[in-house]
Amino acid sequence: MKAALARASSIAVVMSPAIGDTLLTMVLVNNLVRNGHRPVVFSWVVSDLAEWFPEVDVRHERTCRDTFDLVIELRATPFGTSLVSPEGRHCELVRLDAFRTRRHMIDMFLAAARDGFGLARITRENGIAMPHHVRFRVNERRVAIHPTGSHIEKIWPQRKFVALAKKLVQRGYEPTFLVAPAERDAWQHDHEASRSLRSFDRLADVAAWIAESGWFIGNDSGLGHLALALGVPTLTLFMRRGIALTWQPKWGRGAIVLPRNLVVGVLKERYWTVALSARRVLHSFEQLTRGDPHGSHKNTLTTFADPT
Missing domain, CATH: 3.40.50.2000 (Glycogen Phosphorylase B;)
Incomplete structure (x- = not known):
């Protein structure tokens, strides 16, 4: 996937409808952003939390008319594969080596970011940030x-x-x-x-x-x-x-x-x-x-x- 990422001028990340899967997959999205990429995220979870993920470009599936050079999903879906451009690539994360060993999901996403996509600056965080109006543990x-x-x-x-x-x-x-x-x-x-x-x-x-x-x-x-x-x-x-x-x-x-x-x-x-x-x-x-x-x-x- 390193070569596909290097060639990609547009990236889409299609999320699972599950809240937990989405928040974990956002670790990869956050690392892509930290390394200069601008992925488009398709997710009801991130859409609902758009104010909590201010650096993420999030869109609704029903409004999408674009295709992308690289489409990333935890598990393949018909919608995700439909987004791949004629010369683009589709990445199903669970097929990467990073997801074939028994460890915590965050560690799998980190290994995918580092070894699968060749990202240099990686973090365990998923990029969520509380809006100013929220009073932490008040x-x-x-x-x-x-x-x-x-x-x-x-x-x-x-x-x-x-x-x-x-x-x-x-x-x-x-x-x-x-x-x-x-x-x-x-x-x-x-x-x-x-x-x-x-x-x-x-x-x-x-x-x-x-x-x-x-x-x-x-x-x-x-x-x-x-x-x-x-x-x-x-x-x-x-x-x-x-x-x-x-x-x-x-x-x-x-x-x-x-x-x-x-x-x-x-x-x-x-x-x-x-x-x-x-x-x-x-x-x-x-x-x-x-x-x-x-x-x-x-x-x-x-x-x-x-x-x-």
């Missing part, structure tokens, strides 16, 4: 909780999230549940949860709510990556250690919590929610909160042990 006791997700098998039960929220209230925190507008009905019937529900139509408003919160807790999902990219200390619930090694949010002061080893193999994916208690998650959160109350931007990831 609500120090507020815990933004994302209790849902796009993959049902990764979601911790609602009743356990509610139990966790009650324990947080007892310790002087202000938990709030962040759910999509379409998910509100599933949470409104729970009296305890309904009092703390927040929904926003735009991802930019979700980002602002998270950025102004003191802490973030969530399932393995894209909002955990968003929270940690913004510098908000984050605790993420994972079903398996192997998945966490590749997908855990890893831009700042974050930690993961895993279920107890009561089951193994495929049974863990089926019963991990049973093996992960609200008490265990609370213990992990309390360990995360120790130290500097205003957080840290060091790239540290911790797995907390069982509170026994």
